[in-house]
Amino acid sequence: MDWRQLSTSFLPKVYYSIFSKQCSICQSHSQTAVCKYCKVGFEHNRHACSVCQRPLSQQQIAQQQIAQHASQQSLCGKCQVAPPPYYRCLAPLRYEGTTRILIQNIKFHQQAHFIQPLMEIVRDHLVTYYSQNAPWPNQIVFVPSHPQRIKERGFCQTQIMVNTLHSLLKSTLTSDLPYIATRNPIHKSVHTQAQHTLSRKLRIQNQQGVYQVQGPIEEHVALFDDVMTTGSTLESCTKALQRKGAKRVDIWVIARTPDDKHG
Numbered sequence: 001m002d003w004r005q006l007s008t009s010f011l012p013k014v015y016y017s018i019f020s021k022q023c024s025i026c027q028s029h030s031q032t033a034v035c036k037y038c039k040v041g042f043e044h045n046r047h048a049c050s051v052c053q054r055p056l057s058q059q060q061i062a063q064q065q066i067a068q069h070a071s072q073q074s075l076c077g078k079c080q081v082a083p084p085p086y087y088r089c090l091a092p093l094r095y096e097g098t099t100r101i102l103i104q105n106i107k108f109h110q111q112a113h114f115i116q117p118l119m120e121i122v123r124d125h126l127v128t129y130y131s132q133n134a135p136w137p138n139q140i141v142f143v144p145s146h147p148q149r150i151k152e153r154g155f156c157q158t159q160i161m162v163n164t165l166h167s168l169l170k171s172t173l174t175s176d177l178p179y180i181a182t183r184n185p186i187h188k189s190v191h192t193q194a195q196h197t198l199s200r201k202l203r204i205q206n207q208q209g210v211y212q213v214q215g216p217i218e219e220h221v222a223l224f225d226d227v228m229t230t231g232s233t234l235e236s237c238t239k240a241l242q243r244k245g246a247k248r249v250d251i252w253v254i255a256r257t258p259d260d261k262h263g
């Protein structure tokens with residue numbers, strides 16, 4: 001058996017079967033992956049830009065309430081000046097508090113059992129959105145980690161997340177289930193310095209030519225990543241998908257970083 005297949009599809013199932021009668025955060029008895037008390041700790045991204053899902057400031061929330069009253073969409077300053085290449089982003093949570101701790105534990109401490117509860121939140125958010133704003137994308141692709149990081153960590157967390165999300169969608173949707181290709185069409189070709197150590201300008205420069213798309217791409221694609229910070233990686237991947245024929249790219253992320261937490 002291919003060990004990579006084992007680590008990406010089998011591992012979360014093993015974890016989940018062990019912890020399925022327990023809350024994966026506090027370990028108390030629970031029929032769901034996160035108990036009702038721990039669920040309260042998640043920071044939902046309720047007030048956000050209607051395109052890029054950038055969390056809005058208190059002042060912007062007040063303006064949004066006025067705009068909603070006038071049945072207009074609320075756009076952040078960046079989307080008003082330069083709309084992103086993707087159609088829109090769906091981000092149920094803010095990258096802070098409990099959400100941030102869980103994602104960091106998945107990435108840096110191999111705590112794969114936290115993937116299931118986070119993907120359940122993403123699944124619920126997507127089902128709510130697409131039931132009101134059909135159609136669903138035809139295909140799901142994801143932003144991969146660099147092969148070197150996968151080797152260091154022993155797994156690609158976005159791949160495990162996408163596989164978990166796909167099986168959750170499979171058991172929820174009766175039709176319109178988007179497919180995932182056996183080989184993710186997006187590849188990262190050049191080793192880059194860790195993104196969080198670079199300025200925004202350097203991050204953007206760093207992305208150019210880094211992601212390549214190989215294989216058939218549907219006209220309506222969902223592009224998954226765990227967290228969206230500046231959005232430069234996702235914009236660069238969106239453009240690469242569009243060059244291969246995608247007409248509409250929807251971004252799916254677990255969490256969006258508020259502006260004051262960039263760094």
Ligand SMILES: [Zn+2]
Nearest residue numbers: 023026035038
């Ligand atoms: Zn709990």
Ligand SMILES: [Zn+2]
Nearest residue numbers: 049052076079
């Ligand atoms: Zn925006």
